[in-house]
Amino acid sequence: MSAPLILCIEDEPSLRDDIAAELGEAGYEVIQAADARDALERLDDRRPDLILCDIVMPGMDGRALLAHLRSARPELNGIPFVFLTALSSREQMIEGRRAGADDYLTKPIDYDLLRAMIAARLDQVARLRSAGGREAETDALDRLTVGVVLLDVEGGVCHANRAAIELARDAGITLEPRLTGKGEGGRKLAGLLARILSGSESGAALWLDDGSRRVMVLGRPLGTGPTRDGTAAMLTLSDPDRHEALDPVALRQLFDLTPTEADVARLVAEGLRRDQVAARLGVSTNTVAFHLRNIFDKTGTRRQADLVALILSMPMAWSDP
Template sequence: MKRTILCVEDERHLRQDIIEELIAAGYEAVGAATGREALSVLDTTRPDLILCDICMPQLDGHGFLKTLRSKRPDLADVPLVFLTALDGRDAIIGGKRAGADDYLVKPVDYDLMLATIEARLREVNRIDQNIQELRQTLSAAQSSGSPAPDALHKVFELLSFGVVLLSSTQVVFANRVAREIHRMGDGLSVDTGIRCDAAQISTDMRDCWRAACEASTQGRDYLSSLAIPRLSGGRDYHLTFCALEGAFTSEGDAQCVAFITDPQCRPAVPAKVLADIFNLTPTEAEVAQRLALGLRSDEIASDLAIAPTTVAFHLSNIFDKTGTRRQAELIVLLLTGLTSIDP
């Protein structure tokens, strides 16, 4: 199936040239002369990528992007590339901070334009493939009513934050991010055990580890977090211990899980993944994604240009759909997309 590119450009001859280049490269191409016209096109056409000029009458590129991201959460996974004569450093930084996925300058280098489109669409394909693999693995893991450890390990390797499965005495499994954190040696070690260089925090860590395992064997809920200082002086790692509540309680198997998040490299959980796994609406998925990234309710409201009461309404629906009651439980669930935590 051909990919569809929407080209938003007010200069008619240039717009036509771009469309012809796209068609010659094997794409379907749709044109729009202004941001407003492009929004109308989106009512009937879902593009795979949008090329957008910045300086346009009626509704410019920045206005179009802001409207697109706030009013059309169903298109949140569609890349947008600014194509403009504004080639100054500040203009490029401003465009990327506004939410553009890439930035091309005029005069148009068609080879560079096509290479950029190909790169962005490959990125979309990788996300789609990861979603499909995640859904298939979850389906297989849940079909027997008790997820198999090997199936869960495959899912953990897809995640963008550290996951460490622990028995009462040792590390049972550490995903690729946890292994990388250990390799960096910046204050947190994950090998046969999980520990840090600060004596008191190591004691607190062992206490949390033990309490989580005890809660698991007793079928109780347990959730506790610690800040782990970096040797380099950067922002602390966040380490959260969570009981697995009987999921893996045979001898030698995991009894608790530790999640490692890095505020210097926040995990970006795709809204589409959250929507697919938890059956969320597009807006609920956008709210959930920002919650998983650590935003407060007022920050989510500002980011999505909606009222705080609307955020509260969506959060209530998310709690209902995920079977959680406390925000800490919800964040853990959103980050993994795997383990239901009953309060």
Template sequence: MPQTILCVEDEVDLRGDIVEELEAAGYAVLEAGNGEDALALLAKAKPDLILCDITMPGMSGFEILPRLRKAQPDYEEVPFIYLTALAGRSDMVQGRKLGADDYLVKPIDYDLLLATIRTRLDRVGRLRQSFNASFESQRRSIVETALSDAKLALNGVASALDKVGRGIVVFDRRGLVSLINDTARAIAAEGDAVILANGQLRGIQQAGAKALALALDEALGLEGQVSLVLAERDFRHPLAIQIYGIPMPESGDGPAAIAFLIDPEQRPPVSAEIIRRMYGLTVTEARVGVALASGRRLEEVADDMAIAQTTVAYHLRNIFRKTNTARQADLIMLLMQSSLYVAAP
């Protein structure tokens, strides 16, 4: 599936040229001629990168970025590049302060534009690979911990799994749900990808329902059997369901499969205590990190903590240094990854 880029540009001819270049380079392109149309479109679809003009009638590009990230914090990881004829240093500084990742000056150098896009998307891709590797490692740890003590009471397992910040569902040999944690229950309650019905986890859309049922049947009781199902959702990224077979004892009792429900749009809770101990942060720095990871802007963090924005910026610089990061988006990704599976107290 090609990566998608949103181009927000009020000049029709220029927007057409940009779209043509992007499509020729293999990208899917969404178009908006003004800020209002862009925000309306972004409420329905999430592109992989955003190109945005600054000077437009109505809402300017400088207004779009903060409004977008305030309304939809999960857009923090989407690269945002300004396209503008404003080449002054103050304009560039303002764009950077708002959180823009790059700043390209008109007339557009299309080779530079494509190279910049590729660099930004590759960086996001590397971060996601690291994120997924951490998920796999911690998934294995969760399974080993949950199943290592056969004498562990069933309600004890359920209580432990409720502390996990990812959806987990355990199935018995009949394919019925024997355990489900709070996160998975909340995902099912949304009713747009999967539901719980008559003790079963079922897909909403027909294709996803069939794929889920087949994957579960194949996994039950078979050690090493791994299946991935993508449950489609309207106007949202699919819900990923990873199903792993568990060898059953001769008695046939006990868990036969375990599924992990991965919502790419869900921002996992971050534990202040975990990130404080992992990165040597002070208590205040950890509070700032948690607030940023939850989608709060710097000025909102300052208001919440009753401190000056300059003090928040000072703490943020210390956090960057201690975590070896340079961009707020990279920091947030790292913090979410650091406590990905433990619900924040």
């Protein structure tokens, strides 16, 4: 079994070396990064089991790096992120928690506490992964841009993914405890549910249109009876005018992109200009242009508009649920 891998991001070389030495003696493998840009490059090649990050750094600080990873690299969200800081005030700790940090360690570093904290965090991640099951399945549904609603035999909502919750809210659909609508759309929805739950039809469809937004609803029963978890039918909700960019992990797998290339492609699909992409990623515009040339080659597109159209045609959300 390989040693857990820790990424240590600290701009002070002597402290970074001391942390690496202490953790190495404790049986961990350590990757060192001097700043956020260095860390992002290292994350392109390796996936650590835990990240230690200084807050105050030149360029992109620790909070900005964490925000970037949470939005641009959702596949890393399960990795514990721990801030290292000389600022130990209550306000600083609250701000760090709000930024999404999993833990806090103040300087000067108590290495016994550091080792204990890392061991506890890695143990927590291992227990959560072993508990996986249904949570992993619903997390996968939450990455779809298409709304998915799972129903029991009585029409109660077993699960609604994130896209379904957003679309239902906009279309005036109530999801809890049962799926219902308002006015004529609500009556049509009730009829669709009755047909698919009774098994009289293998599928049914309708448009809900309140004048400001159209939502397509497709429904079908799941087999001849409820599944083991009680699910009997599924609805999908979609808006033809709604587009979201693809999950960067799927982008990488489909087109053999590097993590940075996937980030560039996603940000371009969001509508950012090249200089804005460069600022977001902390690189030069020439670097963005270099990555775009590689992306065009790998995706078989010739223009930025073609690339955006390709990405937006795919049904996986890039943002973290």
